[in-house]
Amino acid sequence: xxxxxxxxxxxxxxxxxxxxxxxxxxxxxxxxxxxxxxxxxxxxxxxxxxxxxxxxxxxxxxxxxxxxxxxxxxxxxxxxxxxxxxxxxxxxxxxxxxxxxxxxxxxxxxxxxxxxxxxxxxxxxxxxxxxxxxxxxxxxxxxxxxxxxxxxxxxxxxxxxxxxxxxxxxxxxxxxxxxxxxxxxxxxxxxxxxxxxxxxxxxxxxxxxxxxxxxxxxxxxxxxxxxxxxx
Amino acid sequence: xxxxxxxxxxxxxxxxxxxxxxxxxxxxxxxxxxxxxxxxxxxxxxxxxxxxxxxxxxxxxxxxxxxxxxxxxxxxxxxxxxxxxxxxxxxxxxxxxxxxxxxxxxxxxxxxxxxxxxxxxxxxxxxxxxxxxxxxxxxxxxxxxxxxxxxxxxxxxxxxxxxxxxxxxxxxxxxxxxxxxxxxxxxxxxxxxxxxxxxxxxxxxxxxxxxxxxxx
Numbered sequence: 199x200x201x202x203x204x205x206x207x208x209x210x211x212x213x214x215x216x217x218x219x220x221x222x223x224x225x226x227x228x229x230x231x232x233x234x235x236x237x238x239x240x241x242x243x244x245x246x247x248x249x250x251x252x253x254x255x256x257x258x259x260x261x262x263x264x265x266x267x268x269x270x271x272x273x274x275x276x277x278x279x280x281x282x283x284x285x286x287x288x289x290x291x292x293x294x295x296x297x298x299x300x301x302x303x304x305x306x307x308x309x310x311x312x313x314x315x316x317x318x319x320x321x322x323x324x325x326x327x328x329x330x331x332x333x334x335x336x337x338x339x340x341x342x343x344x345x346x347x348x349x350x351x352x353x354x355x356x357x358x359x360x361x362x363x364x365x366x367x368x369x370x371x372x373x374x375x376x377x378x379x380x381x382x383x384x385x386x387x388x389x390x391x392x393x394x395x396x397x398x399x400x401x402x403x404x405x406x407x408x409x410x411x412x413x414x415x416x417x418x419x420x421x422x423x424x425x426x427x428x429x
Numbered sequence: 430x431x432x433x434x435x436x437x438x439x440x441x442x443x444x445x446x447x448x449x450x451x452x453x454x455x456x457x458x459x460x461x462x463x464x465x466x467x468x469x470x471x472x473x474x475x476x477x478x479x480x481x482x483x484x485x486x487x488x489x490x491x492x493x494x495x496x497x498x499x500x501x502x503x504x505x506x507x508x509x510x511x512x513x514x515x516x517x518x519x520x521x522x523x524x525x526x527x528x529x530x531x532x533x534x535x536x537x538x539x540x541x542x543x544x545x546x547x548x549x550x551x552x553x554x555x556x557x558x559x560x561x562x563x564x565x566x567x568x569x570x571x572x573x574x575x576x577x578x579x580x581x582x583x584x585x586x587x588x589x590x591x592x593x594x595x596x597x598x599x600x601x602x603x604x605x606x607x608x609x610x611x612x613x614x615x616x617x618x619x620x621x622x623x624x625x626x627x628x629x630x631x632x633x634x635x636x637x638x639x640x641x642x643x644x645x
Contacts, residue, residue: 249530249563263522265529275518288505292493299495300479334479 204229205257207243209236211414213306213363214266215254216404220359221270223400225277267298270359284356290342291356294349297338298360305331306364312371313415314422328379335361336385343387347394354398362395370411434459435487437473439466441634443536443588444496445484446627450584451500453623455507497528500584514581527567527574528585534560535589543599543638554600558607565610572617579621587618587628594631595638 206222206229208215222229234243234253246255246262256263256272263272274283284291308331311324342349342357349357372379380389396405436452436459438445452459464473464483476485476492486493486502493502504513514521538560541553564586568574574582593604605612618624 258519261519263519263526265526268522268525268529271525272518272522275521288502289488289491289493291505292498292502295498295501296493296495299498 203259205232206230207232207234207240207246207255207257208253209234210406211366211411212253213367216363216366216406217266217359218254218256218269218273219404220354220363220400221273221283223404224283224354225273225280227273227277267295267302267356267360270356274356281353283350283354283359285350293338293342294356297335297342297349297357300331300334301357301360301364305335305361309364309367309371312375313419316423325377329384332379332385332388336388339387339391343391348391354395354400358391358395362392362401365392365396366406366408366411367415369408370415373408373412374415433487433489435462436460437462437464437470437476437483437485437487439464439483440629441591441637442483443592446588446591446629447496447584448484448486448499448503449627450588450623451503451513453627454511454513454579454584455503456510457503457507497532497581497585500581504581512580513584515575524575524581527564527582530560530563531582531585531589535564535586539589539592539596542596550600554602557596557600561608561611565608568610568614573614579618579624583614583618587615587624590615590619591628591631591634594635598635 204222204227206215206218208218208231210233219231232242234240236253239251243253243255244251246257247253247264250264252264254264254266254269256269258272258276263269270283284294305328308324308328312321312328315321315324338357339349343351346352348354349361354362368379371377380392382389395401434452434457436445436448438449438461440463449461462470462472464470466483469481473483473485474481476487477483477494480494482494484494484496484499486499488502488506493499500513514524534556538553538556542550542557545553564574571577573579574586596602597604619628
């Protein structure tokens with residue numbers, strides 16, 4: 199398939215965009231990465247994702263696919279000769295989808311909350327929530343991996359991608375807040391998995407550096423708080 | 430050995446209804462367990478410890494949670510008849526997108542329509558109509574969101590029909606007047622036995638809401 203037949207609209211800091219890139223890397227699909235500046239949103243973005251106007255958008259043979267987890271599943275279903283991203287058993291698929299949804303609906307908003315919430319009590323509440331969520335994922339890792347390296351077993355699967363793409367921001371949040379979120383005491387499985395995931399060939403080139411995310415976060419947090427960015 | 434299928438449910442939950450429809454479409458026999466949401470059973474808490482919510486499908490002792498995940502599971506296990514998702518990957522992606530849209534946009538706005546007042550309610554109504562207009566656009570001239578056949582997106586949305594009377598009464602509007610194409614599509618869906626027998630009566634849902642509000 200010609201490179202231009204597969205386009206991905208995205209931006210480097212977005213964990214959601216990274217999900218699509220990892221999936222394409224696993225399938226060894228050549229694609230054109232179209233950098234979306236987001237301010238203003240490009241005509242291509244507005245045209246291909248009129249409902250949400252958000253990245254990532256995968257454009258395959260001129261047909262747009264939106265929403266990162268939907269894109270990953272689409273990639274898995276189209277490029278079937280390469281390693282599978284979703285497990286073959288329907289029950290295992292349901293479990294992976296459940297936890298991927300949990301990452302999006304619960305974990306990610308809580309992580310973001312840790313950066314934007316002010317006030318000691320409020321922050322502690324967010325931190326407790328995050329710790330709870332990570333504990334649940336540690337347990338899920340034990341059950342899903344069955345002693346192997348990834349949630350998907352021997353190879354990176356849907357949940358590895360869904361949660362793994364949050365690691366850049368998780369590490370940036372650790373640096374900014376001065377707190378350890380993944381550690382040997384509470385989340386030993388996830389700690390090891392995080393290193394394995396980030397070192398994987400499909401991930402290495404697209405995981406943003408923690409320092410760069412820390413810098414970038416100052417801009418977003420300021421925007422979210424409606425204040426001026428700190429020097 | 431015969432399959433053991435249990436559905437933990439609540440009669441007026443539009444999420445529980447989705448699973449009922451999917452099971453009916455596939456002709457699957459199951460045991461229906463009605464939960465008291467103010468006094469959740471040990472079974473529910475054990476089977477869905479993360480969210481403690483219904484619906485939960487328990488298949489041979491193993492729980493599946495989250496209505497749209499359950500519907501996809503049902504479609505993948507009982508894949509010999511009545512496919513709920515399209516076979517083409519691009520169409521599947523679109524089906525998942527629109528079902529997800531229903532969860533993200535329709536549910537939130539619809540809840541606010543009947544729980545808020547004044548300006549907040551007006552804002553909720555605006556979001557509500559906007560999301561239904563978008564859905565009308567997506568439906569277009571097709572008989573169902575799934576095209577010629579009733580499918581995943583239809584299942585995800587039709588269950589909200591049982592709450593229309595609640596939204597209309599609290600929001601003081603008529604769905605027929607505001608979203609005529611949606612009502613046309615609703616009537617078509619209601620002709621299906623799987624839908625008709627899975628949806629509770631609108632007035633009963635409204636009465637239960639009044640009772641719930643009276644208790645608060």
